Amino acid sequence: MKETCLSLLFTYLLVFSIAAQVPNKGPVPLPTNGLLHQPPTTSLIRKPLPFKEEIRQIQSIKKAYDSLNREIRKLQESKIDSIQKDSLVNGLKIRGIKIIEHEKAMLLGLSSQTSPSSQQLKNSAIYLLSQVEKSQAAMHEAKDMVAIEKIIRQNEENLKAIFNEQLMPELEQKLGVPLSNQIKPTGATTMDYYGKGAVEELVREKISPTLTMAKAQTMVKEKSKGITNEYLRNIGNNYSKISMDSLGNIQVAEAKKSVKKFNLRESKSLKNAPFVNRTGLYFWYDPLTSFAEGIFIDLGIKYSINSQWHPYAGIIAKRQFKSQIGPVSTGEGIKGGLRFTLGKWMVQGELARSRLSVAYAPGYEHKNFDGVIWISGLGAGRSIPIGKRLQSVFFLTWDPLFKESRSISTSRFQLKIGFELNQLKKIMEEVPKNLIPTIPRPKATSEGM
Numbered sequence: 001m002k003e004t005c006l007s008l009l010f011t012y013l014l015v016f017s018i019a020a021q022v023p024n025k026g027p028v029p030l031p032t033n034g035l036l037h038q039p040p041t042t043s044l045i046r047k048p049l050p051f052k053e054e055i056r057q058i059q060s061i062k063k064a065y066d067s068l069n070r071e072i073r074k075l076q077e078s079k080i081d082s083i084q085k086d087s088l089v090n091g092l093k094i095r096g097i098k099i100i101e102h103e104k105a106m107l108l109g110l111s112s113q114t115s116p117s118s119q120q121l122k123n124s125a126i127y128l129l130s131q132v133e134k135s136q137a138a139m140h141e142a143k144d145m146v147a148i149e150k151i152i153r154q155n156e157e158n159l160k161a162i163f164n165e166q167l168m169p170e171l172e173q174k175l176g177v178p179l180s181n182q183i184k185p186t187g188a189t190t191m192d193y194y195g196k197g198a199v200e201e202l203v204r205e206k207i208s209p210t211l212t213m214a215k216a217q218t219m220v221k222e223k224s225k226g227i228t229n230e231y232l233r234n235i236g237n238n239y240s241k242i243s244m245d246s247l248g249n250i251q252v253a254e255a256k257k258s259v260k261k262f263n264l265r266e267s268k269s270l271k272n273a274p275f276v277n278r279t280g281l282y283f284w285y286d287p288l289t290s291f292a293e294g295i296f297i298d299l300g301i302k303y304s305i306n307s308q309w310h311p312y313a314g315i316i317a318k319r320q321f322k323s324q325i326g327p328v329s330t331g332e333g334i335k336g337g338l339r340f341t342l343g344k345w346m347v348q349g350e351l352a353r354s355r356l357s358v359a360y361a362p363g364y365e366h367k368n369f370d371g372v373i374w375i376s377g378l379g380a381g382r383s384i385p386i387g388k389r390l391q392s393v394f395f396l397t398w399d400p401l402f403k404e405s406r407s408i409s410t411s412r413f414q415l416k417i418g419f420e421l422n423q424l425k426k427i428m429e430e431v432p433k434n435l436i437p438t439i440p441r442p443k444a445t446s447e448g449m
Helices: 001-020 052-076 082-112 116-141 145-175 198-202 209-218 229-235 423-434
Strands: 241-244 248-254 280-286 292-305 309-322 328-342 345-359 369-386 390-398 413-421
Touching: 052 082, 052 145, 052 198, 082 145, 116 145, 116 309, 145 209, 198 309, 292 328, 292 413, 309 345, 328 369, 345 390, 369 413
Parallel strands: none
Antiparallel strands: 241 248, 280 292, 280 413, 292 309, 309 328, 328 345, 345 369, 369 390, 390 413
């Protein structure tokens, strides 16, 4: 037993002495076979995009505003009756209120930011929230599409301002992206991230925030500080002053409505206009002469010396059915006149020479008349445009030369309605195209060449 213990001790000492002579190279690495990987470095860790949810909400609000603006433009261009239009306007109003409520919720989220670096953004969101609440109250009171459109446009401009001038500079600072040209949030060279697809780029998935920001910056090269031309076109011309604060809140001072002085002269001119542009046709009739009793028509041609003076000439004809009881008058003649127009209103004077035949009932034959008479007329009326060249007219005339027993009409006063073609140009251009056949040109042959 004693010998066994000594041999084991000797063996242990021998192994220990051999191991001490071998150099220490550290532990032998274990084979990984591609199953173990190194831990990710900090440079590969993707930080979440700050304010991503708020940007996503702004994207949703922007799309809603774009859709509503398209519907407003479509409704403005459509020709529908007032009852149906009121219903559609009410629908736009309800949609506008929902969009404003969505924007209000987004601003509440921004105003609740607790980060010290977001204090300026928080203050701006609180201020804009109060403006949105005013817009919400105004939308409830809006009565027509003009008021609705004005509220929508101003709200969207304010949303664009806080996004470009407050939220985006804050986002650049949080991402560590240098500000473009060291611009200030309220500077005059603020880039327009709101438009040109930059909002959509910022909320893309599976891309690092710095790359997203760099791509968004390449999409916005124009300056956005100021009032867009589209806003000016939609706001109309009834303004005298437009101002904008640091958030882009637009304030419009409407121009004082001045009473226009009455002027009998219009600025329109037909100088150098060709003959066919000055020449038109007219057809009038007297609705007081029932078609069951007869007809009284007046037709001819008119010419425009300028935009206000229009001489005209034509023929008149009256026919009454002989089965009537009482005097039956028929006749035809020629007439000429001169008209003065001011806008859609007109006054005119005319004189006609007509043959007249009046036949009384049996027993009153001594009152019959067959001869030539003079007919005059002083009248005033109004025109209603129908398209670019056609218009309908109605006017009332008074005949100073009227004689009850010898007149082509039954009253000193006469109501006339009808239609007028202001220009012959379109007719003169279309007739040759419709009547003259198109003759194909013969193909050139090599011999002819």
